[in-house]
Amino acid sequence: xxxxxxxxxxxxxxxxxxxxxxxxxxxxxxxxxxxxxxxxxxxxxxxxxxxxxxxxxxxxxxxxxxxxxxxxxxxxxxxxxxxxxxxxxxxxxxxxxxxxxxxxxxxxxxxxxxxxxxxxxxxxxxxxxxxxxxxxxxxxxxxxxxxxxxxxxxxxxxxxxxxxxxxxxxxxxxxxxxxxxxxx
Numbered sequence: 001x002x003x004x005x006x007x008x009x010x011x012x013x014x015x016x017x018x019x020x021x022x023x024x025x026x027x028x029x030x031x032x033x034x035x036x037x038x039x040x041x042x043x044x045x046x047x048x049x050x051x052x053x054x055x056x057x058x059x060x061x062x063x064x065x066x067x068x069x070x071x072x073x074x075x076x077x078x079x080x081x082x083x084x085x086x087x088x089x090x091x092x093x094x095x096x097x098x099x100x101x102x103x104x105x106x107x108x109x110x111x112x113x114x115x116x117x118x119x120x121x122x123x124x125x126x127x128x129x130x131x132x133x134x135x136x137x138x139x140x141x142x143x144x145x146x147x148x149x150x151x152x153x154x155x156x157x158x159x160x161x162x163x164x165x166x167x168x169x170x171x172x173x174x175x176x177x178x179x180x181x182x183x184x
Contacts, residue, residue, distance in 0.1 A: 036108035
C-alpha cells in the first residue's frame with residue numbers, strides 16, 4: 001500500500017512538472033528567427049500582451065512587423081522591428097481555452113492583413129483599436145482581438161465580453177453581425 005501511495009505521488013508530481021515546462025509545439029519551432037506581421041491589434045502593458053486582452057497602456061497596431069525570438073508552451077517572445085522593443089505575448093489558457101499553435105496563428109502571419117474590404121469608419125476604428133457601433137464582427141476581432149473564451153464561448157454569439165482592465169468590462173452586443181450597442 002505504501003508503495004502504491006509513493007508511486008501515485010511521484011506520478012502526480014511528474015504530471016505537474018510536465019505541465020509547468022510545456023515545450024514549444026513542433027510546428028512552431030521553425031518560426032523562431034522569422035519575420036511576421038501582427039494580425040490584429042495588441043495592447044501592451046509593461047512589454048507584455050496577455051491573451052486576456054486588457055485594453056491598457058500601449059496599442060501595438062495591426063500589421064506591425066515583428067521578428068520571433070523564442071516560443072514556449074505559453075509565450076511568444078518577439079521584437080518589434082520598427083523600434084526594436086522586445087515584447088512578449090502570453091497565452092493565458094484559462095481564458096483563451098486555446099493552445100499556443102492556434103494563438104500564434106491568430107496573432108501572427110507572414111503577410112499583412114488587408115483592410116480594403118472594410119468601410120472607412122471600420123478602418124478608422126481598427127487603426128484606433130476601438131469598437132464602435134456599426135462594425136462587423138470581423139472588424140471587431142481585428143480592432144480588439146478575441147474576447148476571453150471563458151466568458152464568450154464562441155464568436156458566433158451576439159454578445160462578447162472584454163476586459164478594459166482587471167476590474168472593468170465592456171460588453172459588445174451584435175445584431176445581424178454588426179455592433180448595435182456597447183455597455184461599459
